Amino acid sequence: MIKVRELTASLSLGLQLIAGKKGEERQITWVHTVDLPDPWRWISPGNLVMTTGAGLPVTASHQTEWLEKLALSNASALVIARHPSAPEITPALLETADRLMFPVLETGFEQEFVKLSRAIIEGILQVQQGQYTAGEQLFQAYAKTLREDVDLDGRLRLLAASLKIDLEIEDALSGTIRFSSHPSTLSASPSALPMERVPLAGRSRTHLILYRTDANSLKDPLLVRSLTGLLEIELERLMIERDQQRREGSALLDSLLRGETSLALISPILQQRGLYGTLVCLALEPAEQGDWNADNIHHAPGLKGASLLIKHDERLLILCPDTPEIALAIRKGLGAKTVCGMSSPVNSATGLAESFRQARLACSQAKELHKSVLRYGEADTGLAVYPTSLSAARAIVDRYLSPLIEHDRHSDANLLVTLVKFLENDGSWKSTSYELHIHRQTLVYRLKLITKLTGLSPTSTAGTALLWLALEAGRSTKLLP
Structure with missing residues (x-):
C-alpha cells in the first residue's frame, strides 16, 4: 500500500504535512471525499479522507472532538483543501493530530480532488499489482521446491535463494533452530542482518525467522503471511507423517515383544526406518513438567530425523539407535526430572523382551540411586561380596540369571540346570x-x-564367582528353587 509519507514526498501533488508527522508511515488503502459533518460514518479503515472543510466545526473544542472521532475510525490521514468560507483550522486541531499521531495534510482549494484521487488510486493499484506479481513468484518458488523432492532444510534453501531472504524455523519453547537455510554462509553474520520473527500457527510450536539480505525483499506483510501459511502446512504435514510413523512403530514393537516376529526377520524394515547399527532399549518415567509428554515426544526438536519405535505403557518404552544425543533429546523434551534406564545393546540371541527387561531394571535402579540416566549393568549394587538385601539379591539374579531363565522358557536347552550342575561339579x-x-x-x-x-564364562574365575554368587543369592531369598 501507499504510505502517507509518499504523498508528501511527491511534489507534483502539492500536499503539505501540517500535523501528525509521527503517523506518516500509515498505509492508504483507498480515497474518500466527504464534506459532511460526520465523515467517520461513511469511510472504511485505511481510507484517506479529503474535505474542503465544509463539515468542519467552528470552535476549537468541537474541532478537537471531530478529529478524535475521525481518528477512531482508523482512517489513514486527512487532506484539507479549505474553501474560503470554511472554518479556519485551529491550533487545537493540530495539537490533537500530533497527540494522536494522525496525519493532517493541507493543499490549496484549487486542488482537483479527482486528480489527487486518480494519482493515489493508480499508486495503490500499482502496489497491488506488485504484490500479485511477488505472490505469484513466491508460489512458483515454493512449487519448484516441491518438485525438487528435498527435505524441509533443502526447501528453505531453495526458497531463500529465490526470495533473496534467509529463513530459519525456531522452536518456540527451547529457542533451538529446527530447520534453516544456513544464513551462516552469508558474508554478513545473521545477527547483523535485519530480522523479523513471526509465530507459526498449528501444533509445531515454532517461529519463522526472516533475515533480509536485501532490505526490500519480502517486505509486504501479506507476502510474509502467505509464506508462513505455506510453512505452517508443511510443518503440519511433517507432524502427521511422524504420527503415522509412531503408530506403525508401536504396532511393530508390540509384535516383537509378543514374540510374533523376530529382529532377524524384520531387519530390512528396521533399516528402512533408519534403525541400524547398535540399537538399545530405553525405559523412561517422564517428569510431570516438560515441554512434551509421552504421547507427543516424537515431535521434540532434538529428534528430527531420528527413527524410534515407541510404546507407551506403564513406562515409556523406546527402541532407538545407541546414540547419546537421542537419549538426551528425549529427556530434555520430557523434563529434567525424567528417569531413563538403558539396556545393553540389543542382539537377536537374547531378543527384544530381554532388552526391555534390562531397560526397566536400569530405570528402577536409577530411581533408587537418584540418577537421571543409568545403563544396564553400570549400577554399583554392592554385590562384590554378598547381597545385603532382597532388592540387591533380586538385582544380581536379574542381571546374570534372568537371560538364562528367559531362554529356557522358549527352548529345551536347560541352561540354568546345566550351569548349576557344572558349578556343583x-x-x-x-x-x-x-x-x-x-x-x-x-x-x-x-x-x-x-x-x-x-557375558560371563562359567569356566573362568570371575565367571564362576559371579554366577555362583547369583545362584546362592537366588536360593537364599527363594527367588530360585
Missing part, C-alpha cells in the same frame, strides 16, 4: 555330562550359549 565336564545325560559336545554348546547370554 567344580567345573568337571565329565561329571556334568554324566549327571545331565548329555554328550560332552552338547555341554560345550550350552556353556558357550551361557557365556553369550550372560
Whole structure:
C-alpha cells in the first residue's frame, strides 16, 4: 500500500504535512471525499479522507472532538483543501493530530480532488499489482521446491535463494533452530542482518525467522503471511507423517515383544526406518513438567530425523539407535526430572523382551540411586561380596540369571540346570555330562550359549564367582528353587 509519507514526498501533488508527522508511515488503502459533518460514518479503515472543510466545526473544542472521532475510525490521514468560507483550522486541531499521531495534510482549494484521487488510486493499484506479481513468484518458488523432492532444510534453501531472504524455523519453547537455510554462509553474520520473527500457527510450536539480505525483499506483510501459511502446512504435514510413523512403530514393537516376529526377520524394515547399527532399549518415567509428554515426544526438536519405535505403557518404552544425543533429546523434551534406564545393546540371541527387561531394571535402579540416566549393568549394587538385601539379591539374579531363565522358557536347552550342575561339579565336564545325560559336545554348546547370554564364562574365575554368587543369592531369598 501507499504510505502517507509518499504523498508528501511527491511534489507534483502539492500536499503539505501540517500535523501528525509521527503517523506518516500509515498505509492508504483507498480515497474518500466527504464534506459532511460526520465523515467517520461513511469511510472504511485505511481510507484517506479529503474535505474542503465544509463539515468542519467552528470552535476549537468541537474541532478537537471531530478529529478524535475521525481518528477512531482508523482512517489513514486527512487532506484539507479549505474553501474560503470554511472554518479556519485551529491550533487545537493540530495539537490533537500530533497527540494522536494522525496525519493532517493541507493543499490549496484549487486542488482537483479527482486528480489527487486518480494519482493515489493508480499508486495503490500499482502496489497491488506488485504484490500479485511477488505472490505469484513466491508460489512458483515454493512449487519448484516441491518438485525438487528435498527435505524441509533443502526447501528453505531453495526458497531463500529465490526470495533473496534467509529463513530459519525456531522452536518456540527451547529457542533451538529446527530447520534453516544456513544464513551462516552469508558474508554478513545473521545477527547483523535485519530480522523479523513471526509465530507459526498449528501444533509445531515454532517461529519463522526472516533475515533480509536485501532490505526490500519480502517486505509486504501479506507476502510474509502467505509464506508462513505455506510453512505452517508443511510443518503440519511433517507432524502427521511422524504420527503415522509412531503408530506403525508401536504396532511393530508390540509384535516383537509378543514374540510374533523376530529382529532377524524384520531387519530390512528396521533399516528402512533408519534403525541400524547398535540399537538399545530405553525405559523412561517422564517428569510431570516438560515441554512434551509421552504421547507427543516424537515431535521434540532434538529428534528430527531420528527413527524410534515407541510404546507407551506403564513406562515409556523406546527402541532407538545407541546414540547419546537421542537419549538426551528425549529427556530434555520430557523434563529434567525424567528417569531413563538403558539396556545393553540389543542382539537377536537374547531378543527384544530381554532388552526391555534390562531397560526397566536400569530405570528402577536409577530411581533408587537418584540418577537421571543409568545403563544396564553400570549400577554399583554392592554385590562384590554378598547381597545385603532382597532388592540387591533380586538385582544380581536379574542381571546374570534372568537371560538364562528367559531362554529356557522358549527352548529345551536347560541352561540354568546345566550351569548349576557344572558349578556343583567344580567345573568337571565329565561329571556334568554324566549327571545331565548329555554328550560332552552338547555341554560345550550350552556353556558357550551361557557365556553369550550372560557375558560371563562359567569356566573362568570371575565367571564362576559371579554366577555362583547369583545362584546362592537366588536360593537364599527363594527367588530360585
